[in-house]
Amino acid sequence: MDIKRVTLLxxxxxxxxxxxxxxxxxxxxxxxxxxxxxxKVSMKLGRDFEPGFILDSFEEEREGGLTIDTTRAQITYRxxxxxxxxxxxxxxxxxxxxxxxxxxxxxxxxxxxxGGEGVTEQTRRHLVLAKxxxxxxxxxxxxxxxxxxYKKERFEAIVESVQEFCMNVGFEPGSVVFVPVSAYNAxxxxxxxxxxxxxxxxxxxxxxYEAASARKKGNRGLRLLFQGTIKSGRKTLYTGKIxxxxxxxxxxxxxxxxxxxxxxxxxYVKGKEIGSASEGNNVALEMPGTHATRGCIGFEPESNPRxxxxxxxxxxxxxxxxxxxxxxxxxxEFMADVSVFGEIDLKSGKIKEANSIKPLGTGKAKxxxxxxxxxxxxxxxxEMGRFLLYDSGKFAGIGVIG
Amino acid sequence: MVKEIDxxxxxxxxxxxxxxxxxxxxxxxxxxxxxxxxxxxxxxRKADDMNKSYVELxxxxxxxxxxVPVAVRDGKKFEGALIYLKGLxxxxxxx
Amino acid sequence: MxxxxxxxxxxxxxxxxxxxxxKFENVxxxxxxxxxxxxxxxxxxxxxxxxxxxxxxxxxxxIDFPETYKFRDDLAKKWNLNLIVAKSRIKPELSGFSCCxxxxxxxxxxxxxxxxxxxxxxxxxxxxxxxxxxxxYFSPRDTEFKWNYKDQPAELWNNYSSKMDTKGHVRVHPIxxxxxxxxxxxxxxxxxxxxxxxxxxxxxxxxxxxCTHCTVPVKSNARSVKQIMDELKVTETEERAGRExxxxxxxxxxxxxxxxxx
Numbered sequence: 001m002d003i004k005r006v007t008l009l010x011x012x013x014x015x016x017x018x019x020x021x022x023x024x025x026x027x028x029x030x031x032x033x034x035x036x037x038x039x040k041v042s043m044k045l046g047r048d049f050e051p052g053f054i055l056d057s058f059e060e061e062r063e064g065g066l067t068i069d070t071t072r073a074q075i076t077y078r079x080x081x082x083x084x085x086x087x088x089x090x091x092x093x094x095x096x097x098x099x100x101x102x103x104x105x106x107x108x109x110x111x112x113x114x115g116g117e118g119v120t121e122q123t124r125r126h127l128v129l130a131k132x133x134x135x136x137x138x139x140x141x142x143x144x145x146x147x148x149x150y151k152k153e154r155f156e157a158i159v160e161s162v163q164e165f166c167m168n169v170g171f172e173p174g175s176v177v178f179v180p181v182s183a184y185n186a187x188x189x190x191x192x193x194x195x196x197x198x199x200x201x202x203x204x205x206x207x208x209y210e211a212a213s214a215r216k217k218g219n220r221g222l223r224l225l226f227q228g229t230i231k232s233g234r235k236t237l238y239t240g241k242i243x244x245x246x247x248x249x250x251x252x253x254x255x256x257x258x259x260x261x262x263x264x265x266x267x268y269v270k271g272k273e274i275g276s277a278s279e280g281n282n283v284a285l286e287m288p289g290t291h292a293t294r295g296c297i298g299f300e301p302e303s304n305p306r307x308x309x310x311x312x313x314x315x316x317x318x319x320x321x322x323x324x325x326x327x328x329x330x331x332x333e334f335m336a337d338v339s340v341f342g343e344i345d346l347k348s349g350k351i352k353e354a355n356s357i358k359p360l361g362t363g364k365a366k367x368x369x370x371x372x373x374x375x376x377x378x379x380x381x382x383e384m385g386r387f388l389l390y391d392s393g394k395f396a397g398i399g400v401i402g
Numbered sequence: 403m404v405k406e407i408d409x410x411x412x413x414x415x416x417x418x419x420x421x422x423x424x425x426x427x428x429x430x431x432x433x434x435x436x437x438x439x440x441x442x443x444x445x446x447r448k449a450d451d452m453n454k455s456y457v458e459l460x461x462x463x464x465x466x467x468x469x470v471p472v473a474v475r476d477g478k479k480f481e482g483a484l485i486y487l488k489g490l491x492x493x494x495x496x497x
Numbered sequence: 498m499x500x501x502x503x504x505x506x507x508x509x510x511x512x513x514x515x516x517x518x519x520k521f522e523n524v525x526x527x528x529x530x531x532x533x534x535x536x537x538x539x540x541x542x543x544x545x546x547x548x549x550x551x552x553x554x555x556x557x558x559x560i561d562f563p564e565t566y567k568f569r570d571d572l573a574k575k576w577n578l579n580l581i582v583a584k585s586r587i588k589p590e591l592s593g594f595s596c597c598x599x600x601x602x603x604x605x606x607x608x609x610x611x612x613x614x615x616x617x618x619x620x621x622x623x624x625x626x627x628x629x630x631x632x633x634y635f636s637p638r639d640t641e642f643k644w645n646y647k648d649q650p651a652e653l654w655n656n657y658s659s660k661m662d663t664k665g666h667v668r669v670h671p672i673x674x675x676x677x678x679x680x681x682x683x684x685x686x687x688x689x690x691x692x693x694x695x696x697x698x699x700x701x702x703x704x705x706x707x708c709t710h711c712t713v714p715v716k717s718n719a720r721s722v723k724q725i726m727d728e729l730k731v732t733e734t735e736e737r738a739g740r741e742x743x744x745x746x747x748x749x750x751x752x753x754x755x756x757x758x759x
Contacts, residue, residue, distance in 0.1 A: 002502050072623070074499055081499045227512075228519040232546040239515055270507065271543030282511045284546060294519065438563060440709040472560055472709075479586050482559020484709065485566045492564060492694060494714065 003074065003081045004212045007097065007135065009126040010110030012090055014117060015143040019110060019183035020073045020084045021051030026190040027205065029075045030054050051184065077190070077205045080212065090122050094360060097129055098316065098398055105382075106137040106211040108204075111162065113154045113180070114144040119161045124346050127162075128362050131169045132316050132400055134382045137211040138166065138176045141204050145196060146182040152198045155180045168349030177211075179204050221245050222253065223381055224298030225330055230284060237268070237284040238292055243383035245300075247283065248276040253298040255290055257307045257372045262290035295332030297374045297384070305376065309369045315340070315389070315399040317357040322391055327369065329387035335370040338389070357397075365399070377402030407433050411468045418475040423486045426470070431489060436462045439493040440472060440484070452480045460493060498624075498678045498729050503686065506675055510537070511544035513634050513671040517616050518550055521667070525581070525609075526618035528553035530565040530692055531706040534620040535572070536680050537672050539689045542576065551618070552579040554608055556601045559584070560708045568692045575690075583608035609666060618669045624676045625705075636668045678729045685722040696720050 008016050021038070024030035038053035075082045087096045107130050111123055130138065140162055148154045159178045166176045179188055180196050181204055187193035188203045202210075222245035229236050247253070249267040254260070268284040269277050277283050292298070299305050315321065315338070327336040343354035343363035357363035378385030378400035385401035407429060414422045437460035444454045455472045473480040514537075517524055526541070528534045534553075541549050555569055573580040585604030609617065672680075684691060694703045701714035702725075719725040 003499060076499065227515055230545050230550070232548070241512055268546060271546055280505065280508050282508055282515060282544065442710050446710045481584065481586055484560050484563050487563040488566045490563050492562060494709070
C-alpha cells in the first residue's frame, strides 16, 4: 500500500487539527486506547470531547532543547493510506511546504465558514504557493458549517471567493472541488451528513481519494537525470534517475546540454543487470564514448529539447531575492541574474507589475544563467522545471520554469 | 574442563583485565557453556553499578555453571566485556 | 501498521545514499547490527553494485549482546564491509538518560574527528518515535535545530543540502520514510541476514536492539520474519515499549498549556 501524503492547507484555527482527529475516529484509524485518552484529557479540562486531542502531537520530540511539534497521522480509507501532516502556525506551514519533502500533486484546504473567519490572506497565500509547488488539484473543506446553521448561502459565498482566486492563480477549471463539513461533528467527512441535505456531492474522504488517485498526465518521453559515477571493479558506471519515461539496454540517447548521442551498453537497477528501466528507477549504466556529468539530461534522440541561458519563471521569495543568486536545478548549481517584472496580488490572484517580490510573496521573473541548461517548463515535466535559489549559501526562494 | 573455567573465572574476579578475559574467550567454545544471562542487579545509574552486575553462564541444559563480570576494568575506567562471550545465546528472555 | 511499497521506498533510499556519496567527500554510516541499519546497508550494496562504498561505524560500549557482536563480525566479513568500531567507555558518573551509562556521542565525535567524515548516514525511521518532527533527509549537524524556515536547508524536489551549507558534518537519513513492517518486508524479500535476538525464544523476542541494559523483550511467539510481520500487523503497542509513561503524560500537559488550554 502506498502512503499518499496530504498537504493540509488553511488558516490557523480553521480546524485542521480537529479534522485530523475526527478523520482518525471516523475511519477507525485511531486505536480505542488513544480515543479514550483524548476523552479523558477533554474531561479533565472540563470541556466537550475535542477530536484534535487524539493527535500524537501531544508527544513532543525534543532536539537540542527545543520543542518541535509537527503532527503526522496515518489514515486508512478504502484501499489507500493517507498521511496528514499538520504544523501549528502559518509561518511553520509555509516553512514546511517549501522545505519539507516532496508532496503529491493534490492538497486539502480548510476554510472556516464561521462569521469573521472565511477566506483570509493566509488562505490565499497557501493557494498561491500550492500552485507554484505543483499541486494541481485542491479539495476545499468549508469547515465549521455547524456554527453557521449549515447555511447553503454561506458555503456558496466561500466557494465563489475561493473559485475565483484559484482561476486567477492558474488552477484548471474543475481541479478545485468543495465540500461543506463540520470537522467537529464529523459532518460529510466519511459519510454524507443529514445536517447538510442540500449538498449532493461526495463526502471529504471520497474527494480526497479521487484527487489522490487521479492519473498524472504529461509527456511520457525519457528524462534521465545524470547524478554522477560509481566504480564497480574496473568499470566506471554513470548513475542517474529516470524521472520520466523508459530506458532500454542498447538504446541510443541524446545527452543534453552536451548535444551528444550515446548508446547505453549496459543497464543496472538495484544491483542487477536488466533489459529496461522506467520512471522512478535509480539506474547505473555504461555509455562508451560520452562523458555525461552531473546535471546532464538524457532524452530520446528524436526529441528536440530546448537549451539556453534565459527563461521566465514563477518565483516564491522566502525573504528577499537579490539580483544575483545561486540557482540549483537538476543537481547542478549556477550563478543567476534575476529580474523581477511582476508580483501576484494576494487579493485577486492576478499578476501586477512589480520589480521586486515581497517576503513570502510570489512573482514573475526573467532569469539569466551563467551557462546553458535544458529548459523545460514545470507544466511539461515537473521534475525538470523546478529550482531553488540561494543568497550567499542561504536559502532564498524557489521557482518553476514557465 | 569446567574446573579450568572455574580457575579462569576466579582469576577474572580477582584481576579483571583483558588478559584474563582472553583466556576465558579461548576456552569458551570447548567449555560446554552455551547460554548467558546479563544481570544488572542495581540497574546502571553510576559506574559503580558495573561492579554489582554480572553475567551468568549456563550449559546446554541451561544449568548455571558460573558467573563473570560484565566489564573489563582498565585502571579506573570500565569497558563492557560482552564481546568476549561471542557465540553464546541469550537467556535474558527467559525470566 | 501500514505496509508500504518497498520497491519504491528502496528507490528513494538508494537515491539519497548515492546523492550522499556524490556530494560528500568522506562518508560513513552508523551500523548497530540491528534490522534498520542492516537493511540500509543492503540498499547501499545494491545501489553500488555489490560493494558498500563507505565505512560502517559500530559504536560499542562493550555491553551489546554477544549475538550482536557475532552478527556484526560475521556479516562484516561476508559483505566485505569496512567496519570501524568506536569504543565508548562507561562513564564514572552517569546522568539520567545517557543510555547504558556510556557516552556514545563522545565516542562518535572522536571517530568522526579522527577520520574526518563529513557525512554520517543514520538509519532512523519516522515511525520509531510517534513523531519525527521535520521531514529531513539531510540534517546539518551544527546549526541550532530551530523551527526557522529561513535557515532550514530546503529539501525540495530532490535538492538536498550539501556540505556547502554547513561547517560541521551532515547527518543523512535515507530510510526515514520506512515503517517498522517495511523493514521486515524488505528483510524477507532480500534475504537480509537477521540478528537471532529478533526471534522468539520461550515466548519473548526483542523488537528493537540496544545494549543489554536498555533493551527489553516483548511477548512474542514469532520465530521467523514472516511471523514477526504477522504479529506487527495486529499489534497496537509502540516499537519502543517500556518508555516511561509518566514522561509522556507530562508532555501532554505541557502541550495543552502551550495551546492555552490550561
